[in-house]
Amino acid sequence: MAPRVAAGLPDAARPGPDGLIPCVVQDADSGRVLMVAWMNADALARTIETGQTWFWSRSRQELWHKGATSGNTQDVRELLLDCDGDTLLARVEPAGPACHTGDEDCFSASLDERGDGPFEALAALERTIAARAAAGDSEASYTASLLAKGIDTVCKKVGEEATEVVIAAKGEEREQVIYESADLLYHLLVLLRASGVSVREVAAELDSRRPRP
Numbered sequence: 529m530a531p532r533v534a535a536g537l538p539d540a541a542r543p544g545p546d547g548l549i550p551c552v553v554q555d556a557d558s559g560r561v562l563m564v565a566w567m568n569a570d571a572l573a574r575t576i577e578t579g580q581t582w583f584w585s586r587s588r589q590e591l592w593h594k595g596a597t598s599g600n601t602q603d604v605r606e607l608l609l610d611c612d613g614d615t616l617l618a619r620v621e622p623a624g625p626a627c628h629t630g631d632e633d634c635f636s637a638s639l640d641e642r643g644d645g646p647f648e649a650l651a652a653l654e655r656t657i658a659a660r661a662a663a664g665d666s667e668a669s670y671t672a673s674l675l676a677k678g679i680d681t682v683c684k685k686v687g688e689e690a691t692e693v694v695i696a697a698k699g700e701e702r703e704q705v706i707y708e709s710a711d712l713l714y715h716l717l718v719l720l721r722a723s724g725v726s727v728r729e730v731a732a733e734l735d736s737r738r739p740r741p
Contacts, residue, residue: 531604558651562626600624
């Protein structure tokens with residue numbers, strides 16, 4: 529599927545004297561910044577043409593297709609240009625870790641103790657559920673076994689977990705509300721998987737309900 533490309537690209541892009549323009553790569557679902565790399569005209573053209581990220585390696589002085597060796601490709605949903613025309617933003621769906629170290633992103637060395645944003649875990653969990661479903665090992669994976677039992681079983685589990693959240697809330701058990709809510713969110717994501725619905729689609733529906741100025 530071809531990415532949605534900002535109007536005027538690539539003609540509107542303003543690379544530096546070396547012909548390169550920085551590209552910020554962002555997880556389209558979680559909003560997490562995965563990496564920053566460089567593109568030249570050829571890399572930008574190939575990214576638009578193939579729908580996957582291509583960059584220019586300043587150290588090797590050659591084009592490189594992200595994930596060509598590791599399999600950790602990045603499908604581009606949207607390619608945007610900033611207001612000055614000198615920085616690109618690629619909103620992607622990653623097929624695996626962005627960093628060569630195996631970390632999900634290239635910014636794992638935190639300078640504070642705050643950690644990840646609260647909803648980034650949902651996108652990561654969705655990918656884990658998809659991986660478990662693809663593996664299909666119902667003996668080794670609770671997720672796979674739950675999906676194998678069918679939508680009725682999954683729906684029943686969501687109902688049970690929702691009831692547990694309500695009971696904890698009515699009992700004013702704060703820590704239990706947190707624990708049971710995590711269980712509910714997990715099972716809800718399994719239900720979404722069983723129903724062929726993505727977190728992104730649910731987020732888009734929520735976004736459509738926001739009041740606009």
